[in-house]
Amino acid sequence: MKKILIPVLVSFTTLGLATACNSSTNNAVENSKNTDITAELNIESKKVIEEYNSLILEFQNSDDEKKTTQKLKSLIPRLEQINSDKERNRILINTYLRIGEIDRAYEFIEEILSKDKRPNLKNFQCMLMESLNKSPSLIQDCYLEAASLYKNKLDKLDPSEAMYTKILWGYNVNMLHAGNREYINQLKKIVNDQKSEQDKMMYESLFELETNIEQRQQLLTTIASSI
Incomplete structure (x- = not known):
C-alpha cells in the first residue's frame, strides 16, 4: 500500500481522491504544475518545496521509512513558511498524513475550513473522521455539511457545464x-448516463x-495507517 500515496487524497476532490487511489504510480512526486502558484512562490519557498x-x-523508494519520516518532520517548520496558501496547505496536509499525524492533519483542515468552506476538503x-473513529453521529453530520456545500455549488452551475456532473457526484x-x-x-x-466509455x-x-x-474500508485503513 505504500505507493498508493495521499498526495492525491489531498487533491481535494472526490474524483481526484478515487482516481488516485486506483493508480499506484500517480503523482509520485508532488511538483506543482500550476504556473500561477509557481510564479507566486518566493525563492525560499521554491527551495523548500524542492527538498x-x-x-x-525518497519516501517512496527508501527501505528505512523511520529515517525518512523523521526528515519530513524536521522539514515542517520550513514548510509552514511557504508563501502560497494553496501550496502550503496542500503540502502540510500531505506531510502530516505521511508521518502518521492524522489528528494534526484533521485539525489543520479544520483551520482551513474556518476560512474557506471548500466542499471537497470538507469531504x-x-x-x-472515519479513520479516527469519531462518533457515527458526528461523521454523519460532517457528511451532511459537505453535501450542503456541494449543493451550494451545484445550484450555481448549469447542467451543461463540465463540472456539473462531478459536483453532482460529490453531493450524492x-x-x-x-x-x-x-x-x-x-x-x-x-x-448509466455517461456517454463516453472512458467516463463510464x-x-x-x-x-x-x-x-x-x-x-x-481498505481506503479508510490506508489513510489511518498513513500509507
Missing part, C-alpha cells in the same frame, strides 16, 4: 455517507469505491 519533493521520492475531513456521495442509502440510486444514474469506466470505479464496503 520536500526529494524527500517524497476529505469527514473521511479522516456525501448524502449517501450521511446515512441516506437511497442516494445510491442517484449514483447509479450518473454512471471512471464512474463505475468510483461507484465501487464509494459503495463496496471492503474497498471503502
